Amino acid sequence: MKVGIVSYGACVPRYRITPEEIGKVWGADGKAVGKGLMINCKSIPAPDEDTITISVEAARNMMKRCDVSPKDIGALYVGSESHPYAVKPTGTIVAEAIEAAPHLTVADFEFACKAGTAAIQTCMGLVGSGMVKYGVAIGADTSQGAPGDALEYSASAGGAAFLIGSEKIIATLDRTYSYTTDTPDFWRREGQIYPRHGGRFTGEPAYFKHVLNGGRGLMERTGTTAKDYTYAVFHQPNGKFPTRVAKQLGFSDTQIKAGLLAPLIGNTYSGAVPLGLAAILDEAKPGDRIFAVAYGSGAGSDAFAMTVTDEIDSYARDRAPTVKEIISNVKFLDYATYAKFRGMIVLGRE
């Protein structure tokens, strides 16, 4: 049975802040930091947005583009490291908000920034085995870096949702491969507000090692090379890492252009590869092949090989906004408003 993406939808909050504005507060040359990271600005959730509202908006956009009955959804998984509740699944509210409840299985996934792609893999298995007709996989986050920390320049918000099924597939999920080790590059202990990271340790032994091994492992198993793909998307904690890793795997700037959103919206964590993939599907044509590698600290990578089908020509893409359209509604904030929006100001009330 062929399993693949039947529909998809995205959501990115409207507010933005520049590295320059963040640097001003901490006495740093933010402009230079942004240039080094290849981040022009990052998205910020409004005070009434969280991983649940972003997941719901993305999932509703996904449902608008297809004629699948929500009652045929047998599984829904939300991958995030910023679930609003520590106990009480994000997915319960998302399932209710797209009218998929109550006859389905729901769970929240966690694997740093690759929880959303882990959800795609789980749905592939459930659909492929015939256990469910359709599965929904969502990757979404409203991530925070500690004030003044290097992560504050990049940690942002956004997410995308994918309907996985076996009928009317717009892109087949041809193969997936994961690479996982015990690597303490980035973590957050239970009860702590902000994550911590191993500084320079987050680069070579963490991101690059896992993305390269995930990517090469998938190429070996599919007998493909970078030349076989039209598009490639990689986890993007900034603009620099995915650009470098793409080159190391043999991909050109043209292949990664459509899916590289970090320069415009920052690091959306679990939303990063899902949003990049959504932006690629916004413009993909039948026969295009897509290569995707997500990375999650801790650490592991999920690699996917996909092929866009003829079905995409009759797919109602225009019933929901494209990623480009979504990220064109922008309002820049100063640091004080950003701090208020993110709850970084201690209020006098109880």
Added chain:
Amino acid sequence: MATAPRFWRENPSRYNLVGIKCNSCGRHFFPPRSICPVCHRKSVGKIERVKLKGEGKIFSWTEVQEGPEELSSNRPYIYAMVEMEDGLRFTGQVIDCEPADLQIGTPVRAVLRKLSEEGPSGVIHYGYKFVLRKEKSP
């Protein structure tokens, strides 16, 4: 006192704009009720739960400077009456836009956002607010 149970019962209507249609007079009502306020006894057994489309136009709006505590970090914000396609009028916040973007008749659609929360350890309440609806050029 916890209001979680009351909110929970209203979740289908606040998440998905589920209202009722009276099949005696054809009118829509929101939030759902058990009998039609126009037809009264004639509507018994003729009330149908329906999902409203969630799309409408600005009927009237204002910019609120002093609002309830839970919206203090959003001030000033836009509050509007929205004329829905189903003939109903809703009131709610209009978000992700500036006052200059709004006119009487501007198309909007409902989205799910956080309405309030019962403190940092309590339940979070979600419900509808409105955003501008871009009319796609054919």
